[in-house]
Amino acid sequence: MASISLCIAAMLLLGIVGMARSWLGRAHEVVHGGMALVCGAAALTVLVRLAGDGTDVEILALPVGLPWLRANLRLDALSAVFLLAVNLVGCLSAVFGWSYARHEAEPGRVLPFFPLFIAGMNLVLVADDAFVFLMAWEFMSLSSWLLVLASHREEETRRAAYVYLVMASFGTACLLLAFGILAGQAGGYGFEAIRAHPPGAVPASVAALLVLLGAGSKAGLVPLHVWLPLAHPAAPSHISALMSGVMTKVAIYGLIRVLFDLVGEPLWWWGAVLAVLGAVTAVAGVLYALMQDDVKKLLAYSTVENIGVIVIGLGLALVFKSSGVPALAALAMTAAMLHVLNHGLFKSILFFGAGAVLTATGERDLDRLGGLIHRMPATALFCLVGAAAISALPPLNGFVAEWMLFQAVLNGPLLEQWELKIGFAVIGALLALSAALAAACFVRFYGIAFLGRARSPGAAQAREVDAVMLSAIAVPAVLCVVVGVLPKLAIAMIEPANRLTTGEGMFDAGGHGGWVWLAPASAFGNSYSGFMMFMTILILTILAVFMIHRYASNRVRRSIPWACGFTDPAPLGQYSASSFAQPLRRVFAGQIFGARETVDMPAPGETRPARFTLEMRDPAWDRLFTPVVRLVGWLADRIDGLQFLTIRQYLSLMFFALVLLLVMVAVSQ
């Protein structure tokens, strides 16, 4: 605990160093280097703790904050898992930023807030009372808002920041009310008091829904996701990786902390709501991602998908926990938390990769990239690992979490409620659909950006980025492979958090099967071994290569592409990002996005070019936000009139308000 607090203090200090940039010549190096060290130290501390027993709880009360409350901090297994994710990605993004942020036009708009942002996230994770939690949450929101505003001269960025601020405020307001309800029952803001006095079913449900709204808006649950694809691309790439890879996970932490730890016994329908929302989010997020041409927007929407997958896991865990099957709850919970770590890893690779591509080519539009595998071989290799991992291909880490999640879904028939039995089948189908769509999405992303021929001069003249940036991309790529091949390493670290949230570890009911086998006792005899699969693939590939090169012709001739005899000299003849998405758009997007394609074909003999236009809309904007904005505007116009009343009218207004309040008090007595 003390070491984490020291790390947070050091981060705050580095934020101040960042502000003092004009006096300090080398503030850039100090801040990024310092952050890399501090985050690395914090991650290492937590790692050691998790590798050990991990069950002990450390508490610290700082004499700051509200006079009668003080700031209560607490480090337990659940916080530790998320602290690891935050600080690992924080360390990597500091290393990446060391090189990347040199190209920043106005470093003063990034440098001070980068450490503060990470400090805010850390503080949320160790908060032990509602006051510290909300303060840290706001701190995290505001510092990331300032980071989104980094390139404030662009109209689009300002709009993104505005939407983000509104959504963040909405989220915090919901959380504030939720904690108010919880604390009102317990008579104190401390988590310990809330835990000791769980509220009854109705207030607990209201609090759960408010937390879902509050944390869900920060995590990017559909339909509260609209800020995310605007804000994530607007920030610099290493900040995008942080916002997308870990800030959304801090929101997930809030959800877990309240629903699994603070409110007492959960009700089954909370889990059902979570799982359904998660499934909708997963499918919608990946469909949006499939239609995007902007690399960073695509990645941001893919984060929405992954949050959906995590929330499905949480929902299943909640359902199983409330149904009294802790072993299965632990299975689903492990899948969700492993996916939290996994997503932090592969989303860092991909956002850093996008940053590297942006530095090298100056392009963010998929249709202006291509052929980068030749120009940036190392970035291309690591991004391939990231794309394969996020598409849940074995033997990488994404698949392990997905496998466990499917195993949890398969146990749906054990539940009593028939709504859940049918619901689980549908959620399983949506989960499978989102996984398949994710693979299509990342084939499109990787194939268009890195393969084929360069579609713009920028892409044609790209240069590989420097070793510092590459190392920040390489480390998570290696970790993706390690966690995928030996998933027990990561799962063992999650076990204490599992016992804390669901009451049981995944392997507590037996079914260990050694380090190589993943055989949860709750998965009725099913097992998976990333290690064995990796080794078999390796041996078979070596065998195939050896046999082919021993007995087959080894000669290679280079020639112009065959392409059925048609050689087109222009790279624009290749399949583009939008043409790749077209069949999928036809199958999936017509109804959901109201996608309309119009082709303006000139008559024979006309010389004007044919034009193809595509129109797509986000239904969340049309159906939810536009009406809400209109309603707020209308209300504001009505209330505006209150500013121009006479004294008499004001006095009578106050009088009637007083009478109303007295009547309310009388009725409630």
Place this chain on the structure above:
Amino acid sequence: MIFVQALLAGIFQVVQMLLVLALAPGLTGLVRVLKARLLGRRGPPLVQPYRDLSRLLRKDVVLAENASWLFRVTPYLVFTAIWLAAALVPTFTTALALTATADLIALVALLASARFFLALAGMDVGTSFGGLGSSREMMIATLAEPAMLMVIFSIAILVRTTSLSLIVDFMLAGGVGLRVSLGLALISLLMVAIAENARIPVDNPATHLELTMVHEAMVLEYSGRHLALIEAASMLKLVLYMALIACIFLPWGISEPGEGPLDLAIGLVTFVLKLASGAVLLALFETGVAKMRVFRYGEFLGGALLLSLLGAIFLYVSTGL
């Protein structure tokens, strides 16, 4: 005793892998011969696919100028992934060494990996045909893969496992009987198998008409040993799907751990017979239907997904009630 069993499982595993590899071109050849006969042609000899493969292996690779390392690595990865997937499906015995390594979900994911890399390779050279093939292949996969997973769910709910060997054991023990859900699952899995193996009505493996092909467009730039590997992989995939359908829905004849050599021989013979009858049915089906338009695939595979989901929901509701 355990050591002997493990050793036997290892030997059977190797035999299984060699068996599927040896039978795969023969199965494709058989389907071609049967189709030709049904159309009133004489058709190529049964061994033609073996000859094609060995001819391809002896030819030089003609590589497009801007093909990257990914293009050259992909055939090996695709071949290995599908070979490994085929090794996991019990064909003549369930006593296989790799049984515990992966279950049905991992098998689907292995096939997805092969497809992922093949689709990427299709886009690597930067021709419009490659992109076209990749894009359509991924579109087909986005519907076929969930349908297949839902079929697996149905089976897993019935049998309480996703491990293929355990499924075969359970089915052989006769604990399931006839079920509506199993029927729905079978139809759905057949539809998926047709789509995944690039057969009529979804794709035409014999065509080189650019705008109607999917799989062939994607691998258009491959030649020589690379093409041989990819062809072999797609032949293996056909065996894999037939073996999968056979071992789940018609497991009779598959020998179980601890059974004698006679049972193994029966297992081998029945497996070859199952493949042959699969080839007959496939040839009959393919000569009987016409190829669909590309944008009807969504409806076809959407139907498969719906059927499998229905099957799973029936089971979810019926178990435990």
